[in-house]
Amino acid sequence: MTPEQMGEDLQEVLLTEEQLHGRLAEMAARIDADYAGRDLLLVGVLKGAVMVMADLARRISLPVQMDWMAVSSYGSGTKSSGVVRILKDLDTDLHGRDVLIVEDIIDSGLTLSWLLSNLRSRGAASVEIATMLRKPDAAKVEVDVRYVGFDIPNEFVVGYGLDYAERYRNLPCVGTLAPHVYGG
Ligand code: XMP
Ligand code: MG
Numbered sequence: 001m002t003p004e005q006m007g008e009d010l011q012e013v014l015l016t017e018e019q020l021h022g023r024l025a026e027m028a029a030r031i032d033a034d035y036a037g038r039d040l041l042l043v044g045v046l047k048g049a050v051m052v053m054a055d056l057a058r059r060i061s062l063p064v065q066m067d068w069m070a071v072s073s074y075g076s077g078t079k080s081s082g083v084v085r086i087l088k089d090l091d092t093d094l095h096g097r098d099v100l101i102v103e104d105i106i107d108s109g110l111t112l113s114w115l116l117s118n119l120r121s122r123g124a125a126s127v128e129i130a131t132m133l134r135k136p137d138a139a140k141v142e143v144d145v146r147y148v149g150f151d152i153p154n155e156f157v158v159g160y161g162l163d164y165a166e167r168y169r170n171l172p173c174v175g176t177l178a179p180h181v182y183g184g
Helices: 003-008 017-034 050-057 110-120
Strands: 010-015 040-046 065-072 085-088 098-106 126-134 147-151 174-177
Touching (some): 017 050, 110 126
16 A cells, blocks of 8 residues: 555545644643642553554653553454453553543443443542543443543544554544445
8 A cells, every 4th residue: 555545545534633633732731730749640542542642641741651451342343342352451550540541532432431440440549531532423331531532423434543454543634434445
């Protein structure tokens, strides 16, 4: 695939790099205010949240720690299975910690509601969620999310960490894919 092809595979750009970065700065300012004086642990969910974590964390002024989890709920398709498996667990003991889960997107909410109760059961002092994107019309379970970047329509999106069959993660923007991509 060439750089030109990757661009041509996009149907519509929903959020530009500037919009994403601008919103992350606002979220980081709120996190700085909310967690002042506390010892915050950011937990990124691999692989999709890599870009959000990198760009959010460097806009947070508080000294934070970062750790990573990998969970699987989707395989390589585009539908949520509701079955969550831990592929890589945290290295950090959560006892008494203030934890902020950093996610790329909340779709059905199944993954995050599972993750929330999993991390809460490890004795954390608090567990909250920051997500770059949320699809309100796709919600199957209610998840209390403290920081939301953007609410988007119920369409499959790629870019800024989000993939289709492991591609398009390195697009700096978020967009929908043209039908010819799915058609093979
Ligand atoms: P649920 O449905 O459990 O899904 O909230 C959360 C995870 O599913 C992936 N996901 C997507 N990935 N484009 C993607 O590339 C999308 O539109 C999309 N919607 C959900 C993602 O890994 C997320 O963490
Ligand atoms: Mg994800």
